[in-house]
Amino acid sequence: MRVSLELALDLDHADDAAAQRRLTARKLCRPEATITAVRVRKRSLDARHVPVTVHLQVDVYCDEPVPEEELPRPSYRTVSGDRSVVIVGCGPAGMFAALRLIDLGIKPIVLERGKDVRARRHDLAAIQRHGIVDPDSNYCFGEGGAGTYSDGKLYTRATKRGSVDAVLRTLVAHGAPPDILIDAHPHIGSNKLPTVVTALRDSILQAGGEIRFGARVTDLVIDAHQRLRGVVTAGNDEIIANAVILATGHSARDIFALLATRAVRIEAKxxxxxxxxxxxxxxxxxxxxxxxxxxxxxxxxxxxxxxxxxxxxxxxxxxxxxxxxxxxxxxxxxxxxxxxxxxxxxxxxxxxxxxxxxxxxxxxxxxxxxxxxxxxxxxxxxxxxxxxxxxxxxxxxxxxxxxxxxxxxxxxxxxxxxxxxxxxxxxxxxxxxxxxxxxxxxxxxxxxxxxxxxxxxxxxxxTRTSSPVRIPRDADSLQHPEIAALYPCGEGAGYAGGIVSAALDGIRVADACAAGAR
Structure with a gap:
């Protein structure tokens, strides 16, 4: 038998497995010997009163074997180049969109204006020590996006947009601490996020995807039928694909200006x-x-x-x-x-x-x-x-x-x-x-x-709490209402706010993109 319970314990006993078992037995009015295991599913701190208490949501197994639980491990299929999608931006929306496209058999080509997470550190040091800002590599731009060096909070209210647990498990599979799966307000930390971001990149590359750094998008390739065929980068490279996911983040002002110049509809928000x-x-x-x-x-x-x-x-x-x-x-x-x-x-x-x-x-x-x-x-x-x-x-x-x-x-x-x-x-x-x-x-x-x-x-x-611009998209297809095969995505497009909600939107847009390519 498996029963779900909520336990309230003081700080001395919150992490004590024996104390958890004793309290569980009392609450269930069962002999302690009949409880096979107590597994913590959620953990939160209640500091509203003295003393501070820890609330645990637990699964209790009684008189039955406990199923094995393994930590998530990354596993992705290998994709070919038969179908490809350009993803502009290598933040959480872009990276999770890339992983989802790989699951669906589509090759992602991720274009990131900034540098990889290791090289990016030197530019952050230049900002901190000398006040020198590189417009393409800073706290907002570069591998992992703004979230990499902006704390790593994973709490979100966007629970109706997709599986938050799936996002957290993917992060754990790539090196995030397992505690994020049970903490009410999960947090990784800016010192640990770069390792997670590097592992996400490795999964994308090992599955056959591409990530190009220093690839700032400067123009769009739009055909006579108002369909987006690809993008042009600062190096004058034209990259053609079946669709383009625009996941550039809230600070990519040149992208907003480009859309306005090309008469692609955008909205103030x-x-x-x-x-x-x-x-x-x-x-x-x-x-x-x-x-x-x-x-x-x-x-x-x-x-x-x-x-x-x-x-x-x-x-x-x-x-x-x-x-x-x-x-x-x-x-x-x-x-x-x-x-x-x-x-x-x-x-x-x-x-x-x-x-x-x-x-x-x-x-x-x-x-x-x-x-x-x-x-x-x-x-x-x-x-x-x-x-x-x-x-x-x-x-x-x-x-x-x-x-x-x-x-x-x-x-x-x-x-x-x-x-x-x-x-x-x-x-x-x-x-x-x-x-x-x-x-x-x-x-x-x-x-x-x-x-x-x-x-x-x-x-x-x-000033950069969220994007001041929304790039509109159809409620069903998630494509721009006037430019086919353009998929606005994530925080910069006005559809997310934070790491997890951006990742969820990336997954959702990748699904829509795959459906539109059929």
Whole structure:
């Protein structure tokens, strides 16, 4: 007999198999000797009360053999070149689309503007140490996409879009820690993701797929019947295929501009912008764990949201024990994002705090049409670069000074390696963002007492929360409604937000692509 149960255990006993068995026996009113095994399926931490408890969803086997469970292993068929699909972008959407196409017997040709994950590290070091940004190889572009060096959070609400478990199992098969299969908020860490990404690449190549680095797409090959036949790269190579999956990510502004120039319909969509706030991690631990932190507890996180003046104000991509990183894709920009390593052991906690941006907020950029939001983002990013003083230094202000409306005389320590410069973010940012951010922070401070403190520093600007553009697609075929064989995909096209939802969309689009090629 197999029974599913939920157990609540204290920190001393959560990982104790004997304690799990004893509690299970009591809950089932059975002798402990009749319980063959207790297998944990999901694990979550409940820090709402003292003491902190761990909730486990378990499968209990009674008086019967326990089926063997092996960790997933990669296994893919070998494909030929009889049918091929170009995938533009080697992020999670592109890589999972490639693996799914291989499952379906179709050869993927993945074109990535950036470098492989190992070579990419040198360009990230140049950004951190010298403020030098390579437009094709940075925290957004390169093998694995923005997600490779942006924390590796795997939590998603997109459970209706496909099998989240299948995505997680694929990641485990390629070297991700097995704990992601049971944790309620799974996380890999930016130090471990490169190994996983390399293994995904190896699976694609070993199955007969292609991945070409340094292959930035500069044009589309569209025939007289409005069908996409292929793409042209910066090296003037023309690559023809049965279809093209466009999975370029939220920062590929040249692709959005190319589509507009070629009169391929795109649409403006809501997005969000703001700042990144950084606190000492022990301060957040004390607030979330109700006092002195326990060394057995992970670095504490938080999620905050409110509505101010008909716009959402919310935390975004909160990174406990993390770092603020420079995420610009051009030398004249400053953009910040967050990441954590697998141990989440930095002394800092950071999170984006952003305001929803709607079409009504873009009047000054309306002449840019569907690209209005993109130009709004860029205007803030260049202003931040000027205020920071160059070399990727970012403008910063103590949270208390931002609320009071005056520049900070001093700044606290920060994890942002290029460095920060005292600036008046309350005048640098547009007034519609400033007022909502100020009111939002005040509400957050009221609900999470101690959050508003002079120890907290705001670093600007957080502009790349999601794509400001949507590339439309048919609800059934997933092709662009006007250009046949063009399959918009993932976060850049406006259909995902994060690693797992992008991977799910890649799988879904690959299935549609295969169906359309029959």
């Amino acid at each position: 809501p997005f969000a912008m703001g700042v990144r706030v950084e606190h000492p991690q022990p301060l957040i631990d004390g607030l979330q764990y109700h006092g002195a932190p326990d060394p057995r507890l992970p670095a504490a996180s938080y999620r905050l949201a409110t509505t101010i003046g008909e716009r959402g104000v919310f935390s975004f991509c909160m990174c406990p024990g993390g770092f603020i990183v420079p995420a610009a894709t051009q030398p004249d920009e400053v953009v910040v994002n967050g990441m954590s390593l697998s141990r989440r052991d930095s002394p800092f906690a950071n999170s984006g705090v952003v305001v929803s941006v709607e079409a009504a907020d873009l009047d000054a950029y309306r002449l840019h049409g569907a690209l209005a939001g993109m130009h709004y983002q860029h205007a803030l990013e260049t202003a931040a670069a000027t205020a920071g003083g160059g070399q990727q230094r970012a403008p910063a202000q103590r949270l208390t000074d931002f609320l009071a409306g005056h520049q900070s005389a001093t700044l606290p320590a920060t994890s942002y390696h290029p460095g920060i410069t005292a600036a008046s973010l309350h005048t640098l940012l547009p007034s519609q963002l400033v007022q909502r951010l100020q009111d939002g922070f005040k509400r957050f401070g009221a609900s999470m007492r101690g959050y508003v403190t002079e120890e907290a520093v705001l670093v600007g600007v957080e």
